[in-house]
Amino acid sequence: MEHTTEYKDLINPEQDFLPGISIDCVIFGFHENQLKVLLIKFGNTDIYSLPGGFIYKEESLDEAASRILDHRTGIEDTYLEQFYVFGNPKRVNPEEHRLIMQKNDVDLPSGHFLFNRHITVGYYALVDFTKIQPHSHLNLEESGWFDIYDLPETIAFDHREILLKALESLRLFLDHKLAVFNLMPETFTMGELQSLYETILNKKLLRANFQRKMLSLGILERLDKKWGGGAHKAPYLYRFDSQKAEASKLANQFEE
């Protein structure tokens, strides 16, 4: 899908989109020992928001979320899951919204569709940070990745709440789903994987026990390759083995 400017898209959406419903995506990535989230900056402001969009009249919620993600990041076929619906009638302040649009020379009347109450479905995506090419489909000049523990001060609407709820969901499912490996590159060391877990949970784990636990899941392939990195023993590289994971799912009680 070709990229067109965001604001134009939004002026007359009611012709194609379901009214009153939107989708907001919390896109997680992991880079330099930080759990990152992708935020969009509104032009001519210091206000950030989650990348979101609307639902075409003939597509499912999951399809819409997937399309929005693709449109914003160029990523297809990644892990994407609904986690909560936000339906507070005051979750978006219409005046705040209108002022933001005005600063981008889009002057819509107060009663415009865009400022009506919207219920939003929260999706979180877990993406391989190394595979994102900024500036590909997305106009990332004004946007970017933020450390989840060091977010910008001004986040629009209820998007900070949505973001924190996504993090909470991620933590809850960390030990129940294998989706977390979508945040890692193709190959990784055990230390890097542990760092991801520690960052998500925001607490230290014991190295020896973490290693045993991960290996005991039987879903990692040890690549026997090594690495000439720093002043220490070379770690093994591992790869997430989706076949082993499939077998493990059947044997145990992993979800989906």
Add this chain to the structure above:
Amino acid sequence: MEHTTEYKDLINPEQDFLPGISIDCVIFGFHENQLKVLLIKFGNTDIYSLPGGFIYKEESLDEAASRILDHRTGIEDTYLEQFYVFGNPKRVNPEEHRLIMQKNDVDLPSGHFLFNRHITVGYYALVDFTKIQPHSHLNLEESGWFDIYDLPETIAFDHREILLKALESLRLFLDHKLAVFNLMPETFTMGELQSLYETILNKKLLRANFQRKMLSLGILERLDKKWGGGAHKAPYLYRFDSQKAEASKLANQFEE
């Protein structure tokens, strides 16, 4: 809120309700060792559905769900929680819906609002079966409680899927939340509680271990009263102690 017939309410809902969004409630109860769910029967058919409704333009999703539950069962202030959003564009067959309405002498045109695509937010409620007074607010003549493992054959739309997803959510949170006690009466024996767990999980548990596990949670008050029931030792009665539960939540990592 006064009860009015369902069908009348639905003819011109667009004046007051949010368009394109509905709520469906999976109301769980426990009675005679069965996990029950409340289903509504459409008049002049053998088709059942979940009790549902729409959202007023000024209320939140949670408020709407609570209102719908109250309207249908007369129950207020019970445990109610969103569990999933169903957004498949073909989740409701408009013709099926129209035929059902016709059988109740409500002949709406094909393009009527009611037959438009709706996204529905699933809520599950856990209610104390002994506190429900049938025929109070609800016209239960045509409706009633069904064993979750013995549902009617014909369930409208995607409501069977919604129901099963609710059961799945209930199972997942069984050991993480204390909400399950909302399904029990004020006082109960350990055997009754175990029976509830066994029914939800659909598997047998070991009596001795279940007892220890429950007591070790530190959330049950032993009432020392006994009971003259059958040809066996009299069991203790227990009561769920919400104060102890609150303290336990702080000490451990229970949610909400």
Add this chain to the structure above:
DNA sequence: GCAAAAGTGTTCGCTATACACCCATGA
């Protein structure tokens, strides 16, 4: 006394936790 359900005790094995030890490497 016997069957049935309830309460308690005990053993076994697994897992989490904590820490100890050795290995490999670059400065």
Add this chain to the structure above:
DNA sequence: TCATGGGTGTATAGCGAACACTTTTGC
């Protein structure tokens, strides 16, 4: 050689699974 990070070993505690034993009650 020393600091750093990586890999493995081990002792302990706690919990869950499984089963045994005792208690209470109605028939």
